[in-house]
Each structure stands twice: as C-alpha cells, then as structure tokens.
Amino acid sequence: MDSLLVITMALIIVQSYKENNHLTVAERSPGIQRQTLSYVVSNETNRNVTYQPIRIQVVYRDMYFELSVEDRQRIIGAVFKAVEKISQLLSVFPVQKPVLLKRSGCHKEWTTGPNKGRCKSIKRNYQSELCMDTFKIPDDHLDGLYVWNELDPDPIRVVYSQGAGVNSTDFILHVDSVTTDVCGFDSVNKVLSYSKVCHVDQYDRPISGCINVCPHSVNNSPEKLYKTLLHELFHTLGFSKTHFQYFKKCQIKDRNLDCHPLGLTIVEEVNGLVRMVTPAVLRETQNHFGCTTETKYGAPERKGN
Numbered sequence: 535m536d537s538l539l540v541i542t543m544a545l546i547i548v549q550s551y552k553e554n555n556h557l558t559v560a561e562r563s564p565g566i567q568r569q570t571l572s573y574v575v576s577n578e579t580n581r582n583v584t585y586q587p588i589r590i591q592v593v594y595r596d597m598y599f600e601l602s603v604e605d606r607q608r609i610i611g612a613v614f615k616a617v618e619k620i621s622q623l624l625s626v627f628p629v630q631k632p633v634l635l636k637r638s639g640c641h642k643e644w645t646t647g648p649n650k651g652r653c654k655s656i657k658r659n660y661q662s663e664l665c666m667d668t669f670k671i672p673d674d675h676l677d678g679l680y681v682w683n684e685l686d687p688d689p690i691r692v693v694y695s696q697g698a699g700v701n702s703t704d705f706i707l708h709v710d711s712v713t714t715d716v717c718g719f720d721s722v723n724k725v726l727s728y729s730k731v732c733h734v735d736q737y738d739r740p741i742s743g744c745i746n747v748c749p750h751s752v753n754n755s756p757e758k759l760y761k762t763l764l765h766e767l768f769h770t771l772g773f774s775k776t777h778f779q780y781f782k783k784c785q786i787k788d789r790n791l792d793c794h795p796l797g798l799t800i801v802e803e804v805n806g807l808v809r810m811v812t813p814a815v816l817r818e819t820q821n822h823f824g825c826t827t828e829t830k831y832g833a834p835e836r837k838g839n
C-alpha cells in the first residue's frame with residue numbers, strides 16, 4: 535500500500551469534511567460478499583509481477599430520475615477525475631480474469647460431502663443483487679447461482695447463469711445519485727454522499743463498492759464534488775474504520791499471492807484524534823511536515839470513519 539495515498543486521504547478528509555455531512559456504511563458482514571479471484575503474479579518469462587496501478591471500472595445508474603443531463607455529466611466528470619487520482623496513488627497485483635461478483639442469494643450451503651461449500655438452498659425472495667439497498671448490480675457482472683443436491687457433481691438447478699464479468703479491472707465502482715433517507719431532508723443535517731464496500735476478494739481486498747451521490751450535492755463546486763467523490767472512493771477501497779483490521783501484507787510464494795494480517799497497530803487515538811499510524815504512514819507524514827522528531831504523528835482522520 536502506498537503510504538502517500540493514506541496521507542492524501544487523511545488530508546482530504548481534514549480539508550473538505552469539516553462539516554459532518556458524509557457517512558460510510560462499510561460493515562464487513564452480512565452485507566459483504568467474498569469472491570475468490572485469480573491474480574497475475576508472474577509473466578511469460580517467469581518474472582515476478584509487481585504492484586500495478588489499480589484499474590477501476592465505473593458503472594453508472596442512469597440517474598435521470600432526479601438529475602439533468604448536465605448534472606449527471608458533472609458527476610461523471612468528478613468520478614473520472616477521482617478514479618484517475620486513485621490510480622496514480624494506489625497499486626495492486628493485477629487481477630487475471632474477468633471479475634465476477636458473488637451473489638448473496640444462497641441460503642444454506644452443504645457442510646459435508648463432495649458438494650461441501652456449494653449451495654443447498656436459495657434465499658426466499660432473492661431476486662437481484664443489490665449494493666447498499668438501491669444499486670442493482672448488472673447480471674452480466676455477477677457469478678452464477680446454482681443449487682446442488684448432496685452428491686451429484688452437476689447442479690440440479692440453475693437459478694442464475696454466470697455473467698460475462700468485467701475484463702481488465704481490479705475494482706468495480708457503482709455510482710448512483712438518488713435522494714434517500716440517508717441523504718437527509720432537512721437543510722442542517724444533509725449528507726453529501728455515502729458509500730459501501732460490496733465485495734472483497736479472498737484476501738479481504740475490496741473488489742466492488744458503491745457510492746450514492748446525494749443529488750443536492752451536485753450543486754456544490756466542481757472541486758468540492760470531486761473531493762467528495764475521492765473521499766468516498768477511498769472508503770470503498772477499504773479506508774474506513776471497519777476495514778483497517780483486514781489490512782494485509784502480501785508477497786509472492788510458490789507462484790501465488792500469500793497474504794497475512796499486518797500485525798501492526800493501524801489506527802490509534804493520539805491527543806483525542808484518531809490517526810493512521812503504520813510505520814510507512816508515520817514516515818511519510820514526518821517527511822511531509824518536515825518534522826522527524828515527532829513519533830506519534832500519523833495521518834489524522836475524522837472520528838467515525
């Protein structure tokens with residue numbers, strides 16, 4: 535993880551979120567699905583691949599219900615800029631195959647036998663895959679959903695067939711703009727936007743998330759809109775209080791990614807302010823502010839994030 539981005543994120547939070555008007559809904563479960571992905575760890579010449587700039591695929595809802603063509607375009611422009619910024623800051627091992635997101639429709643899995651881990655029964659009323667209650671993930675981005683009996687190697691029922699997936703991407707971002715209860719209806723407590731991690735991979739790296747840009751915030755300046763989206767994009771990538779505990783350190787071992795918990799304190803309250811205090815963040819913060827004697831510096835964050 536690039537420590538510079540952590541500092542950037544923290545500074546953005548401090549600069550643009552003095553008002554308490556954003557929210558993150560980023561709990562790990564039950565709303566987060568885990569999907570196993572394949573990663574490129576070596577190339578044809580058998581040389582180890584290193585971290586590559588993250589590739590983010592953005593999926594927009596049509597958003598015309600509340601927005602004009604111009605407003606929708608403003609959001610798209612701000613998201614484009616935020617995605618560009620993130621890909622300059624954050625790198626990952628590249629995902630090898632099209633990303634298919636797991637469906638949450640399985641009610642019970644087999645716990646023993648040859649079909650252990652496969653779906654035994656489907657949730658009642660499961661109809662579509664939603665991220666944050668409102669964003670319907672396109673079927674084409676979703677894995678199939680099948681029901682197996684106890685022994686047969688083939689499923690006995692295809693509830694949904696597998697979509698094509700999203701090529702050449704490491705993260706899928708869903709963007710919507712709809713007025714919800716969370717956005718707030720009174721002028722004092724309005725939330726600008728909010729976000730959620732929807733899927734993580736086998737190493738707990740977020741691989742899909744969604745952002746709802748509350749329509750009233752489109753009237754803010756382009757700079758503020760951009761910073762709002764950048765802030766939320768960081769959250770969807772795992773920079774939030776419920777995800778710090780899942781940060782991992784990864785290396786290549788036997789032509790696979792091998793990831794372990796960081797085993798470090800990631801955030802700590804220092805003088806009443808929560809700070810990100812990993813060694814790399816501490817070092818970059820000291821360099822950034824030119825103050826190498828302060829040992830409890832860290833990158834400041836807002837409480838609640």
Ligand SMILES: [Zn+2]
Binds near residue numbers: 556769
């Ligand atoms: Zn936030």
